[in-house]
Amino acid sequence: MTDQSATTGVTDRPSDGDVAGTAARSAERIREHLDGAVPATPCLVMDLTAVRERYAELRAALPDARICYAVKANPMPEVVAALVELGSSFDVASPGEIDLCLEQGADPAAISYGNTIKKRADIARAHAQGVRLFATDSEADLTAIAEAAPGASVFCRVLVANDGSRTPFGRKFGCTPETAVRLLGRAAELGLDACGVSFHIGSQQHDAAAWEHGIAAAHRVFRGAAEHGVRPRLVNLGGGLPAHYTDAAPPLTDYARRIEQALDREFGADRPELLVEPGRRLVGDAGVLRSEVVLVSPDSDGERRWVYLDVGRYNGLAETEGEAITYRLRTSRDGDPVGPVVLAGPTCDGDDVIYQRTRYELPLTLRAGDTVDLLSAGAYTASYASVGFNGFPPLPTRCIDGHERP
Amino acid sequence: MTDQSATTGVTDRPSDGDVAGTAARSAERIREHLDGAVPATPCLVMDLTAVRERYAELRAALPDARICYAVKANPMPEVVAALVELGSSFDVASPGEIDLCLEQGADPAAISYGNTIKKRADIARAHAQGVRLFATDSEADLTAIAEAAPGASVFCRVLVANDGSRTPFGRKFGCTPETAVRLLGRAAELGLDACGVSFHIGSQQHDAAAWEHGIAAAHRVFRGAAEHGVRPRLVNLGGGLPAHYTDAAPPLTDYARRIEQALDREFGADRPELLVEPGRRLVGDAGVLRSEVVLVSPDSDGERRWVYLDVGRYNGLAETEGEAITYRLRTSRDGDPVGPVVLAGPTCDGDDVIYQRTRYELPLTLRAGDTVDLLSAGAYTASYASVGFNGFPPLPTRCIDGHERP
Structure with a gap:
């Protein structure tokens, strides 16, 4: 299971070893932390x-x-x-x-x-x-x-x-x-x-x-x-x-x-x-944003599933405006067969859609309660989060480096 | 001096008495409060x-x-x-x-x-x-x-x-x-x-x-x-x-x-x-967002002045994304001759521009330290503000109704 598997269908051009290497190692360290600590989601973890x-x-x-x-x-x-x-x-x-x-x-x-x-x-x-x-x-x-x-x-x-x-x-x-x-x-x-x-x-x-x-x-x-x-x-x-x-x-x-x-x-x-x-x-590559799937539902046109996460444009993913920044994804169902999705955030705001034009494919088995990690999410996420739009609190953050923030 | 004077050049279709009346009366009550209390800017004041x-x-x-x-x-x-x-x-x-x-x-x-x-x-x-x-x-x-x-x-x-x-x-x-x-x-x-x-x-x-x-x-x-x-x-x-x-x-x-x-x-x-x-x-019509002009400078093309306010897309004006919501403006120089402007927020973010396509005209005398009030700004402003993007704090709020929040 690699950190690219969740985004098959997204063009992933060959990258240099250092960029992918640091990001992949960091994502793995943070995964170990998250799977052990199981913080409430959404949550940004930085790897110092x-x-x-x-x-x-x-x-x-x-x-x-x-x-x-x-x-x-x-x-x-x-x-x-x-x-x-x-x-x-x-x-x-x-x-x-x-x-x-x-x-x-x-x-x-x-x-x-x-x-x-x-x-x-x-x-x-x-x-x-x-x-x-x-x-x-x-x-x-x-x-x-x-x-x-x-x-x-x-x-x-x-x-x-x-x-x-x-x-x-x-x-x-x-x-x-x-x-x-x-x-x-x-x-x-x-x-x-x-x-x-x-x-x-x-x-x-x-x-x-x-x-x-x-x-x-x-x-x-x-x-x-x-x-x-x-x-x-x-x-x-x-x-x-x-x-x-x-x-x-x-x-x-x-x-x-x-x-x-x-x-x-x-x-x-x-x-x-x-x-x-x-x-x-x-x-950027030093952070992973763990989110939880809130809901998976078919689109009214029947073509793509909508996957709603507990993080969206107003509590951490501001840079998905215009789909400018396309995060790599990792899910708790990686390895299962995938299909196309629209990704959206949890608010009642119609603009709180994460990826609609960009083609993302996620496991067909994905359901409420599963986790979706946004990789390389250490930049321009937590500090952009709103103070409480729709009543959702700001994105909690923590660091791994031998010491942790509550 | 009316609350439309700051936006000459913006189409202002005839409105019903109730809409304009409540908004205008409220804006006037809030102005009186602001001119007396002189809170630090930016600041949203709601009139209950x-x-x-x-x-x-x-x-x-x-x-x-x-x-x-x-x-x-x-x-x-x-x-x-x-x-x-x-x-x-x-x-x-x-x-x-x-x-x-x-x-x-x-x-x-x-x-x-x-x-x-x-x-x-x-x-x-x-x-x-x-x-x-x-x-x-x-x-x-x-x-x-x-x-x-x-x-x-x-x-x-x-x-x-x-x-x-x-x-x-x-x-x-x-x-x-x-x-x-x-x-x-x-x-x-x-x-x-x-x-x-x-x-x-x-x-x-x-x-x-x-x-x-x-x-x-x-x-x-x-x-x-x-x-x-x-x-x-x-x-x-x-x-x-x-x-x-x-x-x-x-x-x-x-x-x-x-x-x-x-x-x-x-x-x-x-x-x-x-x-x-x-x-x-x-x-919406019950709120006024008072801001201060931080800087006025010519565009490099020389055509319009850029007016930078201490409020922008990340600390209260999220709904100016795509220039969807065009607030009426009131300035401390209303009545002076006006000219076209681009309005922008205070952050180092290139997307923190408030109005660029929409034609706004503001007094030619406007300078740093002057106030610009965004009228009918009571909806979808303070709660959208970021927790601290670029180090700017969330938008402070207060109410007028005989009692006030600190």
């Missing part, structure tokens, strides 16, 4: 060993990049603490995430306030806590930083294409390279350290070449800024490195090689400092 | 007086229908308590909602367990608490009800078209009339009270005639069941009655008239008992 493996892999693949874990992907205190221990830095989006990192022992100098949308009061609070690195992409935000965090370092986010991403960003963040040149110049005038350029090629990026455009854009900004006497030194490569869903992404080494080649091509000997913001990459 | 007005209107429009408030729309204890006091019944989706209603003084006999997706243990728990009315639409669920709630009353949900709904249900719930006839017959065999038929024409329904198909389908089921010796007596008209967003819906009296006409046409003298499940209708 897998988080550490992913961190070590990335450290090896991009040895001179500063790793800033994107806390938003999974803000469980144990996850943050494990990464503090490994020497990780942190990419945060809010005062709440700053507090969390500091509470888990992070050095404020290891925190990058990566949200370009910030209240002035929140900038001042971060500055008072010792945070010195801020993202920006607009004049208004830059002015607020200059006033509330005098002398801080700022990097400017440029907008790049998100082709190949399963969850692209649209136009919400980033400015043109021309604007970035102007903003970095303005930052220097305002007494800030205009330290660099960032971009984000979209989350769960399946095209290892996607970073090339961003690195080229960053180089254009470096050149433009230099013409105005400003000398940025940092390229923030953002996030986008993948976890292992049904359609596997290229191996990490492919991404690292393409990034290194682009850096060589654009910057040559003037190699910039590097920063990378992995979120999904570090925690 | 408006909830009571909406209840009384519906009571008058459908005098012989049992009103079951759909708790999911707004599960604030004060709202539930106010409706208990008015003699309302309740449509619940989960054990959590049953507990909430009982805690607020509801009689278990006034609770309808309207979710067709239920764990057997949850059915048993509800039955032990005194709940005696259950929705169903499948053999498996019906069997679970018969075993865990012996002798209970069940109504069978049929699938009907959702044209005209702003948030249609798809195929997740309901069976064909033919299956409903079979299930009601089976319910009787299992010793249950096969009491009726339900349907749902989709939430925020703008076509007052939409109920006609459901009533016709219910009548077909009544006839088919009678041929098997089963005599259902209840038609559950579901929800769908609208709140007052930018494109106003017809007046409630139109809906009531079309429903009465359809009942006369289909059932004639054999008029069934009626049940209605308003959620949005009772609470």
Whole structure:
């Protein structure tokens, strides 16, 4: 019984050993825990060993990049603490995430306030806590930083294409390279350290070449800024490195090689400092979300069974919106003959459907009370859960690593 | 300064006096409260007086229908308590909602367990608490009800078209009339009270005639069941009655008239008992969500300003997914000249954009620190908020009615 057997019919392209290996080993460790502990479902279990493996892999693949874990992907205190221990830095989006990192022992100098949308009061609070690195992409935000965090370092986010991403960003963040040149110049005038350029090629990026455009854009900004006497030194490569869903992404080494080649091509000997913001990459494959089948019923058209789980879009599976992220599944009936299903969540909400267009096949024997595990579900699940939509509580979480949370 | 002024450019069709009147008066009372109390933003304020007005209107429009408030729309204890006091019944989706209603003084006999997706243990728990009315639409669920709630009353949900709904249900719930006839017959065999038929024409329904198909389908089921010796007596008209967003819906009296006409046409003298499940209708217009502008910045194409608020899709505005629900807006700069904007939330998530396709215009003078009120935001907001995505806390709520929640 393998962890792919529940999703026969879903294209599962060959994957590299490291991605599938860590995910499979972690899923097996978590299965052992779940089968022993039998927690109430739904429940997300994180395997800290897998988080550490992913961190070590990335450290090896991009040895001179500063790793800033994107806390938003999974803000469980144990996850943050494990990464503090490994020497990780942190990419945060809010005062709440700053507090969390500091509470888990992070050095404020290891925190990058990566949200370009910030209240002035929140900038001042971060500055008072010792945070010195801020993202920006607009004049208004830059002015607020200059006033509330005098002398801080700022990097400017440029907008790049998100082709190949399963969850692209649209136009919400980033400015043109021309604007970035102007903003970095303005930052220097305002007494800030205009330290660099960032971009984000979209989350769960399946095209290892996607970073090339961003690195080229960053180089254009470096050149433009230099013409105005400003000398940025940092390229923030953002996030986008993948976890292992049904359609596997290229191996990490492919991404690292393409990034290194682009850096060589654009910057040559003037190699910039590097920063990378992995979120999904570090925690996605380290989590398993165990759910229970609530109901199996025929569709009114008779073609597919509807399988209703006790987890859905509003209590953990927000990223199944638009069926963007397709989790691998494992059931307590794996090995039995399978047939096509629609998967849905437990609420009275018509949009609480998990997979309808994506073809999933599950055992024909599946019935109420059986378990369905969503694999590689460690990123963007528990923290997206609603406070209590339809009266269902938020997704409980626990870690395995010799100690457990209640 | 009217509550429409912030959304010039959005089509605002003429509305009935009652809808606009209650919403406008409530929005004004809440403004007075907010301007005095100045709570931290974002914040949802509910006006219990408006909830009571909406209840009384519906009571008058459908005098012989049992009103079951759909708790999911707004599960604030004060709202539930106010409706208990008015003699309302309740449509619940989960054990959590049953507990909430009982805690607020509801009689278990006034609770309808309207979710067709239920764990057997949850059915048993509800039955032990005194709940005696259950929705169903499948053999498996019906069997679970018969075993865990012996002798209970069940109504069978049929699938009907959702044209005209702003948030249609798809195929997740309901069976064909033919299956409903079979299930009601089976319910009787299992010793249950096969009491009726339900349907749902989709939430925020703008076509007052939409109920006609459901009533016709219910009548077909009544006839088919009678041929098997089963005599259902209840038609559950579901929800769908609208709140007052930018494109106003017809007046409630139109809906009531079309429903009465359809009942006369289909059932004639054999008029069934009626049940209605308003959620949005009772609470939508009774709430105002106050937010603060975090940042205003030009788009990289230079055409529209991006206005970033401290509330977005993950901390209260879930129903702006797909821009399905378009709230009316009120700003602290209303009256100043306006221009087109994109509205977005505060997180680092590219999908946290509120309105991009829908044309909204806001004052050109709008800047960080100004307030933007989302009007008629009492339904499907706070309870959808995430537990802490991106580190932003859930949406705080409060009520005005002589007493307040901290």
